[in-house]
Amino acid sequence: MSDTNLTAILKKQGDIQLEDIPIPEPSQGEVQLCMQHVGICGSDVHYWKHGAIGDFVVKAPMILGHEASGVVSKLGKGVTSLKVGDRVAIEPGVPCRLCSHCKHGRYNLCPDMKFCATPPIHGNLARYYVHAADFCFKLPDNMSTEEGALLEPLSVGVHACNRAGVTLGSKVLICGAGPIGLVNVLTARANGAAVVCITDIDQSRLDMAKSMGATYTLKVTSRDPKEMAQKIEDLMGVQPEITIECSGATPSIQTAIYATKSGGCVVLVGLGQAEITLPIVNASVREVDIRGIFRYANCYPTALAMVASGKVDVKPLITHRFKLEDTLKAFETTFKGEGIKVMIECAKK
Numbered sequence: 563m564s565d566t567n568l569t570a571i572l573k574k575q576g577d578i579q580l581e582d583i584p585i586p587e588p589s590q591g592e593v594q595l596c597m598q599h600v601g602i603c604g605s606d607v608h609y610w611k612h613g614a615i616g617d618f619v620v621k622a623p624m625i626l627g628h629e630a631s632g633v634v635s636k637l638g639k640g641v642t643s644l645k646v647g648d649r650v651a652i653e654p655g656v657p658c659r660l661c662s663h664c665k666h667g668r669y670n671l672c673p674d675m676k677f678c679a680t681p682p683i684h685g686n687l688a689r690y691y692v693h694a695a696d697f698c699f700k701l702p703d704n705m706s707t708e709e710g711a712l713l714e715p716l717s718v719g720v721h722a723c724n725r726a727g728v729t730l731g732s733k734v735l736i737c738g739a740g741p742i743g744l745v746n747v748l749t750a751r752a753n754g755a756a757v758v759c760i761t762d763i764d765q766s767r768l769d770m771a772k773s774m775g776a777t778y779t780l781k782v783t784s785r786d787p788k789e790m791a792q793k794i795e796d797l798m799g800v801q802p803e804i805t806i807e808c809s810g811a812t813p814s815i816q817t818a819i820y821a822t823k824s825g826g827c828v829v830l831v832g833l834g835q836a837e838i839t840l841p842i843v844n845a846s847v848r849e850v851d852i853r854g855i856f857r858y859a860n861c862y863p864t865a866l867a868m869v870a871s872g873k874v875d876v877k878p879l880i881t882h883r884f885k886l887e888d889t890l891k892a893f894e895t896t897f898k899g900e901g902i903k904v905m906i907e908c909a910k911k
């Protein structure tokens with residue numbers, strides 16, 4: 563345990579600094595957490611390099627990090643669900659709990675969502691952090707705090723597969739083999755998908771996808787979406803009923819529509835350009851549904867159960883490890899596109 567609170571702060575675009583800030587005290591319903599592991603997400607790097615994602619603009623210094631786990635170090639008033647010493651995964655978005663979206667269980671759509679490291683809300687790449695107790699999930703003894711941190715991206719996969727309707731025997735195409743494409747491979751297989759084909763422009767990422775359970779891998783070599791859709795059908799022997807697009811690249815989204823079987827579903831996970839041209843008539847006349855996803859809702863318990871039961875192994879996603887003191891090196895590694903998931907250890911040993 564540390565008596566100081568070293569914290570990674572994005573002071574402004576391009577400027578991450580480590581500073582000691584006061585250890586936060588938990589309010590009613592919150593817990594103080596001695597942070598254990600925080601994974602770096604593409605969005606953390608994007609805020610660092612570009613200072614904004616869409617309408618979310620870094621206008622004031624912001625603590626980075628949202629793929630996190632910690633150990634409960636103090637309880638706020640009224641917290642009975644956790645005790646000091648519990649190891650927890652931290653679901654980073656806390657909604658208002660009152661609006662119609664929250665009441666319908668689709669709290670990821672809450673307009674008052676407070677999501678770690680989405681400006682102006684601070685993240686948790688620090689030694690200490692406080693969070694709503696009901697968005698902390700106790701880890702069983704057989705799960706590490708690294709696995710706890712990986713429940714965040716895994717929850718994106720759980721939500722995407724739920725929205726796509728992946729089930730026993732599904733034939734699934736996943737476009738893009740970054741961390742998000744890979745968690746979708748894991749969740750699609752765990753949901754009983756019979757065949758999973760994955761595409762990418764990078765062979766090393768495809769090799770990783772193969773080792774994590776993809777049946778087929780296809781290197782994207784053309785920007786012609788019809789040509790790529792035909793290659794996918796040739797490789798799979800059938801058209802996929804479900805496509806989960808995880809690259810955000812325009813040609814890949816176009817391919818996703820052409821490749822999907824009539825009556826099937828394309829789920830858009832990747833976030834690329836705000837406005838693009840799509841073969842929308844092709845999708846309409848073939849009744850290919852196009853669905854968006856935004857993060858996840860009620861997926862942490864499923865993701866946790868999948869890992870705890872051994873149904874899903876997220877550990878191979880971690881390719882690099884750094885200490886909190888080396889946060890800048892960790893961000894540079896992610897920015898260079900080296901490896902898959904870069905994990906930061908926050909606790910002082």
Ligand code: NAD
Pocket residue numbers: 603604718737738739740741742743761762763764767782808809810811813814830831832833834855856857858
């Ligand atoms: P990433 O950049 O690591 O992975 C994207 C992958 O797509 C890379 O491996 C890249 O080589 C590949 N790619 C690029 N062009 C391609 C093409 N034409 N065809 C096939 N593959 C191609 O990013 P990530 O962390 O895995 O996240 C993936 C996407 O998901 C990002 O756009 C991210 O913003 C988005 N995302 C969305 C949500 C959501 O809630 N909707 C949540 C998390 C991430």
